[in-house]
Amino acid sequence: MTHQQTNYHVIGIGIGPANLGLAALLTKAEDIQSLFFDESPEFQWHPGMLIEGADLQVPFLADLVTLADPTSPFTFLNYLSSQGRLHAFFFFNRFDIPRREYNHYARWTAGQLNNCLFGRSVTNVVYKEGSYHVCVLDQETKVETTYYADHIVVGTGTKPLIPEPLQGHPPEDVLHTSQYVMQEDSIAGAEKVLIAGSGQSAAEVFLELLQKDHRPELNWYTRSAGFFQLESGKLGQEIFSPDYIDYFHALPLEKRLDELPNLTQLRNGVEESTLHKIYDVLYHRTTGGHPSGTVIQANTEVKDIKAAGDGSYEVTLHQHQQEKTFRVTADKVILGTGYKPDIPEWLETLTKDADREDDRLKINRRYHLSFPDERSGRLYTLTDIVHSHGAGATNLALAVNRNVTIINDIAGRTIYQERENTVFQQFGASQSADEKE
Known part of the structure; x- marks a missing residue:
């Protein structure tokens, strides 16, 4: 063990887009020493879903910095300029960008x-002793080193x-679905493929397989x-704003949890363009009475999967409204069953004495936990904060706003402007002049 x-003023644990953006924005605060660690050998953002033709949502x-500082050297536009793609992007003439290009942009940023x-x-x-002691194992040399920080930011993701x-x-x-690209070759020869889930990832996998030259039964x-x-309505999208976080965070826990399903x-829906592409392919394929070669069915849950003995699988499903259970066979099963917070064991130990709301960690508006010992060192978390900060917890644009809040909080001064009144609607009841009196 070395020391x-x-x-450091702050150490970040996990380098996804959120902590990568934080690291990039901290370059402007030269008096704040920071260090970020990730166990992966290099930056990769959802590599299993980097399907050609799939766009960022x-x-x-x-991007990582623009909504905080459009003059930053780490903006997406500066990336395009460095790659000689600015004119091509101008003629591309779209606000949404390829998911592969976002990953390449983030890797470009990480490399600097x-x-x-x-x-x-x-x-x-x-x-202990007023600072966080962070034990880090170098995956190549197997040497473990202890680093010290006033504050830490946990971004271990999902x-x-x-x-x-x-x-x-x-x-x-x-x-x-997160492993789809890595297993694409093994799926290529399958005759029957079953896909579960109705989010964007499941839809993109379905569309990708639907367009293959070799057409499996789907x-x-x-x-x-x-x-x-x-x-995608503009007023609906305003929940991904600092103003909505202010409103949501101030609600009682019960009200927050009640609101999340709404x-x-x-x-978790599917992009309109993806659904249109799927329908268009199916329409063209069935011209002249040809079968679609697909089954598309809602209200139906995959309950069990068993090996059939011939290399295929027997999948048990249940249709909830009809209360009917049935079985189908498939060569490959692809599960778009979502994600869960990735909570390391050391984090559970570190937060066992933290303040809670029922059985959930209590996270204040500025993204750090509170402890009975009123420690000076703050533990900020970007992971598992939906119950405290709402449905936009994983939104890329709000990650930039969150990083601004954290940086200003650590610095004790305004390094980046924290914006207010960013949307046209009001989320809560406002007092009239008579009520204020």
Whole structure:
């Protein structure tokens, strides 16, 4: 065990887009020493879903830094200029950008930041003597080093959620959508493929397989009530704003939890363009009475998967409204069953004494936890904050706003302007002049 004597102002754990943006924005605060660690050997953003033709679901302005500082050298437009693609993007003439290009942009940014270290796994964090002691294992040398920080920012993100009855099968046969690109070759020769889920990832996989030269029989099921379009109305999108976070965070926990299902379509629907492409392919394919070669069915949940003995799988499904259980066979099963917070064991230990709302961590408006010992060192979290900060917790644009809040909080001064009144609507009751009197 070695010790890094430098006491950093802040250490970030996990380098996804949120902490990468934080690292980039901190370059403007030269007096704040920062360091970020990630166990992966290099930056990759959802590599299993970097399907050619798939686009980011937010405008390019929701890059790592622009909404905080459009003059930053790490903007997407500056990236395009550095790649000689600015004119091509001008003629591309769209606000949404390829998901592959966003990943390439983020990798370009990470490659310029000296405060981002990859191939480093955080094995433990403890708070003592007024600072956080962060134990980091170098994946290549296997040397463990302890670093010290006044504050830490946890950005460990999410991991695939696969229900227990669907686990235990070879990953090349039964896989989560997050692994699709890595297993694409093994799927290529399948005759029957079953896809579960009705979010953007499941829809993109369905569309990708639908357009293959080799056309497998496709069964697409979701336990949801339908294959619904992502809400794209401009007023509806205003919940992804600092103003809505102010409103949501101030509500009692019970009201916040009650509200989350109402916002599902703003987070988990499918892009209109993706649904249109799917329908267009199916329409063209069925011209002249040809079969579509697909089953698309809602209100139907995958309950169990069993190996059939001939290399295929027997999948048990249940149609909730009809209360009917039935079985189909498939060579490959692709699960768009979502994600869950990735909470390391050391984080559970570190936060066991933190203040709570019922059984959930209490996270204040400025994204840090509070402890009974009223410690000076703050633990900021970007992970598992939907219950405290709302449906936009994973929104890329709001991640920039969140980073501004955290940077100003650490610095104790305004480094980046925190914007107010960013939307046209009001989310709560406002007092009239008579009521204020």
